[in-house]
Amino acid sequence: MSAISREDVAHLAQLAHIEMSDAELEKMTGELGVIVESIASVSEAASADVPATSHPIALTNVFREDVVGTTLTAEEALMNAPDSVDTRFRVPAILDGE
Amino acid sequence: MAMHQEELVDFDVALEKYDPVLGFEVHVELNTKTKMFSSAPNVFGDTPNTNVTPVCLGLPGVLPVVNKTAVEYAIMIGLALNCKIAERCGFARKNYFYPDTPKNFQTSQYDDPVAYDGWIDIELSDGEVFRVEIERAHMEEDAGKLTHMGGATGRIQGADYSLVDYNRSGVPLVEIVTKTIEGAGKRAPELAKAYVAAIREIVKALDVSDAKMERGNVRCDANVSLMLKGAEKFGTRTETKNVNSLRAVDHAVRFEIERHAAVLNSGAAIVQETRHWHEDTRTTTSGRPKSDADDYRYFPEPDLVPIITTPEWIEELRARLPEPPAERRKRLQAAWGYSDAEFRDVVNAGVTEQIEETIAAGTTAAVARKWWMGEIARLANNADKDVADLGVTPATIVELNSLIGAKKINDKIARQVLEFVVAGEGTPSEIVEKRSLAVVNDDAALGAAIDAAMEAMPDVVAKVKGGKLQAIGALMGPVMKATRGQADAGRVRELVLEKLGIEG
Numbered sequence: 322m323s324a325i326s327r328e329d330v331a332h333l334a335q336l337a338h339i340e341m342s343d344a345e346l347e348k349m350t351g352e353l354g355v356i357v358e359s360i361a362s363v364s365e366a367a368s369a370d371v372p373a374t375s376h377p378i379a380l381t382n383v384f385r386e387d388v389v390g391t392t393l394t395a396e397e398a399l400m401n402a403p404d405s406v407d408t409r410f411r412v413p414a415i416l417d418g419e
Numbered sequence: 420m421a422m423h424q425e426e427l428v429d430f431d432v433a434l435e436k437y438d439p440v441l442g443f444e445v446h447v448e449l450n451t452k453t454k455m456f457s458s459a460p461n462v463f464g465d466t467p468n469t470n471v472t473p474v475c476l477g478l479p480g481v482l483p484v485v486n487k488t489a490v491e492y493a494i495m496i497g498l499a500l501n502c503k504i505a506e507r508c509g510f511a512r513k514n515y516f517y518p519d520t521p522k523n524f525q526t527s528q529y530d531d532p533v534a535y536d537g538w539i540d541i542e543l544s545d546g547e548v549f550r551v552e553i554e555r556a557h558m559e560e561d562a563g564k565l566t567h568m569g570g571a572t573g574r575i576q577g578a579d580y581s582l583v584d585y586n587r588s589g590v591p592l593v594e595i596v597t598k599t600i601e602g603a604g605k606r607a608p609e610l611a612k613a614y615v616a617a618i619r620e621i622v623k624a625l626d627v628s629d630a631k632m633e634r635g636n637v638r639c640d641a642n643v644s645l646m647l648k649g650a651e652k653f654g655t656r657t658e659t660k661n662v663n664s665l666r667a668v669d670h671a672v673r674f675e676i677e678r679h680a681a682v683l684n685s686g687a688a689i690v691q692e693t694r695h696w697h698e699d700t701r702t703t704t705s706g707r708p709k710s711d712a713d714d715y716r717y718f719p720e721p722d723l724v725p726i727i728t729t730p731e732w733i734e735e736l737r738a739r740l741p742e743p744p745a746e747r748r749k750r751l752q753a754a755w756g757y758s759d760a761e762f763r764d765v766v767n768a769g770v771t772e773q774i775e776e777t778i779a780a781g782t783t784a785a786v787a788r789k790w791w792m793g794e795i796a797r798l799a800n801n802a803d804k805d806v807a808d809l810g811v812t813p814a815t816i817v818e819l820n821s822l823i824g825a826k827k828i829n830d831k832i833a834r835q836v837l838e839f840v841v842a843g844e845g846t847p848s849e850i851v852e853k854r855s856l857a858v859v860n861d862d863a864a865l866g867a868a869i870d871a872a873m874e875a876m877p878d879v880v881a882k883v884k885g886g887k888l889q890a891i892g893a894l895m896g897p898v899m900k901a902t903r904g905q906a907d908a909g910r911v912r913e914l915v916l917e918k919l920g921i922e923g
Contacts, residue, residue, distance in 0.1 A: 336714055338516055371569030375509075375719035381727045387451050387488035398468040398476060398585070408467045409566070409582040412518040416575055419781070 324357040325350060425702060426681035430673055431605070432737055433645070439607040440653050441600040441672065445618050446634065447593045447628050448561060449492050451869035454589035455560040456483030456526060456723075461591070463634055468586035475588045477522030482722050485510075490533070490590035492627035492725060493558045493798040494736050497534025499621050499743075500553045504733050508533045510558070510720040518583050519562035521709050527594075527787045529717040532557035534727070539621070540745065541613045542607055544767055546759075552598040563592040601652065607643075607676065609767075612669040614638030615797050616769045617744065619665075623772065624741045624850065632664050633808050639668050645683060654679070655689040659703050660752050662696045664805050665769055671696045690885065745814055755784035761792075768796060770806055776813035782820050789818045794834050798841050815840055818847045826907055862914065868901035869914055884919055893914050 327350045334341045334349075341349065395408035404411040454461050455472035473481045497504050497629050511529035511551060513563065520683065537553035564587050569579025595618060603610045619637050625629040630636050644656035657679070663669045682689055693706035741747070751771065752762040755778070765771055772790045777787040791806070795816075799806045821838060822828045839850045872894045873880050883889040891912055898906050916922070 333716075335653055336514075336716065345839075375721050376507065376581055378724075380724040381507075383485065383724050384487035384490070385453075387453050387486050388458065389460045389567040390457050392469065393471050393476075394618075395466060395468045395475070398471050398851060406582055408469070409584050410468070410518070412581050414578055414580055415518065415567075415576075 324361065325353045329353075422571050424433045425678050425687070427674075427677040427678035428631050428676055428684060433676055434605050435643035436648065437528040437654075437676075437680055437683070438601065438650075438875055439603060439672075439676050440590060440644045440646060440656070441596075441597075441607055441611060441655070443596045443600075443611070444640040444642075444658075445615060446561075446638045446640075447496065447595065447622050447630075448637075449487045449489055449593065449627055449806050450629050450636075451486055451492065451591055453486055454557070455486055455489050455591040457589055459589065460548065462586075463629075465586055467582075467586060470586040471588065475521075475585050475725050477520075483720075485525065485723060485726070486591060491736055492591070492625070493533050493556065493593045493739060494728065495625050495627060496595070496622060497537065497556050498733070498737050499625055499777065500534065500537040500556060500595065502534035502537030502553060502556060504728050505531055505533055505535065507531070507725055507897075510648040511717045512720050513559075513715045513717055517562070518581060519588070520696060521563070521585065521588065525559060526720055526723070527559035527717075528557035529719075533728075539617055540613075541610060541617055542763060542766065543609060543613060544763060546752065549603065549610055551610075553594045554595055554598045556595045558829050559592050561592060563588040572802055600702070603845065608669040611641060611672040612665050613718040613767055615668045615916045616665055616767070619769075620771065621744060624744070624747070631807075636873055637789070638663055638777060641668060641670055641671050641675070643679065644689070645676065654683070655691050657692055657694050657703075659691065659694040659696050660706065664698075666803070666805055666810065666834045667696060667698055670776070671703065674701065677702070690772070716741055732794075755788070757788065759786070761788065764792060764922065766805060768792065770795075773806070773813055776906060778817045780813050780817040782817055783904065786820055787816065787830060790837075792818070794837055798838065802841070809841055810843065811840060815847060822847055822851060824912075827851060828857055828886055829907065832856050832905065834857065858905045862910075863905060864902065865898070866899045866918075867913060868906070869918065873915070873918070874896040880919070883915065885920070888916075 324381070327346055328381045329345055330353060334346070399405045399408065399410065402410050423438040434790060444718070449461075451461055453459060454475065457472045459475050460470045462470055474483055478780065491850070492511040494504055508528060510526050511526040513527045513529070514524045516523055532555040534556040535554065537556070538550050539553065541549045541551055542690040543549055556596075563583050565575075566582045566898065567575045567578035568582060570577030597614075600610070615637070619630050622628040622637070628636050632638075641662055643655045644684045645661070646654045647877050650766045657675060659671045659675060664825060677891045679689055688704075695705035696703055696705050742750070747763070748766065748771075752759075755762070755774070757765065765774060765788065766789070770884050770920050774784075774787045774791050777791070778784055795806055795809065795811050798811075799809050802809065815837070821829075822836075823830060823833055833847075836850050836856060839845075839854065840847060844850050875897065879890050879893045895906075895914060897913060898911050
């Protein structure tokens with residue numbers, strides 16, 4: 322039995338703003354199911370006293386001093402913007418139909 | 420979206436039937452020199468999109484690096500709130516799509532906040548000390564600033580498009596979350612206001628934030644729910660966002676209590692949702708319904724490594740804390756000689772700092788209190804603003820007071836001058852000059868007015884000569900009239916006596 326349902330995938334796709342066809346949903350449900358099962362087998366191997374980690378290297382406390390560095394100019398910041406007004410990004414209406 | 424009038428139940432009536440349960444999320448913008456994860460300057464009010472680096476814009480391939488000072492400030496806030504400091508904590512990605520967050524996630528902390536399990540004591544106006552328990556204080560970054568264009572209201576509803584400034588994107592924030600607060604009853608709005616005032620006072624005293632609510636340095640989301648008296652289960656809550664002044668915190672909590680009571684009385688259910696606060700109408704309107712927290716799909720931020728705090732580091736930071744608020748208040752009250760009630764009113768009005776600065780700048784404690792709790796409070800009330808947002812500074816009061824001391828103006832005119840200060844006409848001295856408000860105490864001008872008055876009222880003069888000194892009062896009217904109310908009354912009296920050869 323797959324650990325992830327077609328509804329789960331549809332929900333995730335919606336949250337991630339990804340449009341998916343029925344065929345894609347079907348395919349993804351199978352593929353994600355395999356990944357979830359693989360991860361589950363790692364969890365089985367790790368006992369309860371092993372803390373979860375998201376970093377392969379045991380580094381901690383990597384800090385930067387609070388000193389101002391170089392910044393982009395507004396012109397540089399807006400260089401790739403599809404649209405702008407003065408020095409601000411312009412984006413389409415956020416809420417539609419309200 | 421059609422606006423409609425919300426049904427409300429009178430506040431006192433609502434609280435006969437229901438108990439309010441509160442919870443607050445207060446965001447504090449830190450005043451570090453740079454942002455949380457990049458070396459861009461953390462400065463308010465600059466030209467849009469000039470204080471940005473590729474990290475602030477979420478450009479591909481960029482890597483965040485944690486600002487050590489921001490971490491230290493967060494720990495100091497935790498310590499000041501009597502929190503435990505995590506030995507180990509880390510950052511997480513909170514995923515959502517919105518143009519104020521160019522990376523499509525906010526870097527925050529999820530299940531391992533830097534500080535947790537704290538408390539602060541709030542003294543209410545009835546003298547009771549109310550303990551608010553702190554669930555957690557965690558580090559995160561601010562979002563960019565959106566300006567909605569087109570449409571009638573400047574609100575997001577009906578806007579044609581929006582403009583984005585990422586100068587604020589990545590500014591360090593500490594979010595302080597309370598546990599649920601029960602038992603405030605009718606004092607819920609007062610407690611809400613006093614709690615936010617206390618947080619503001621603490622972060623200002625720590626000097627880790629500019630703490631200006633009007634600039635959004637301290638922002639409050641207020642959670643409110645009602646439960647029938649005697650009930651054991653909490654009601655459904657709403658979260659009112661964008662409550663950005665102390666008065667608004669009071670008003671928003673009051674409004675939601677009145678609205679919830681009406682909905683519940685009608686037999687309907689409260690919808691768990693975000694509400695937007697509107698300062699102009701003093702109402703809330705429905706925002707988006709609350710989606711479950713899973714929708715943010717938090718996961719550990721792989722680009723940032725964990726933070727380990729050592730006892731030595733924590734103690735070093737603890738040593739940098741200012742005196743605790745309760746001790747500070749005790750010290751100030753003793754130094755200023757205010758009664759318990761007088762001092763509590765000062766604290767709850769949120770003008771402790773203003774009075775402290777005014778006294779430091781050279782007035783007596785009594786004079787400082789007279790102005791901040793009297794005329795300034797009255798003007799703020801009339802203008803429906805927080806005292807802090809009125810534009811009156813300690814320097815204004817010191818200047819006014821020295822104008823009075825130098826007999827340039829009297830008390831009555833000083834109050835007028837203050838109104839002109841609030842109206843933005845300039846400093847007290849500038850206003851006195853521009854509006855020719857200086858008291859007339861040059862003897863030549865006064866002398867002429869007095870002579871005229873004495874000539875017109877020979878019977879009064881006779882009475883004064885006969886020893887009835889209080890009859891001088893009758894001369895005061897015409898003299899004041901001749902000098903447009905700007906005569907120095909004491910000097911008029913002296914001159915009259917002098918002219919009549921009577922010893923004052």
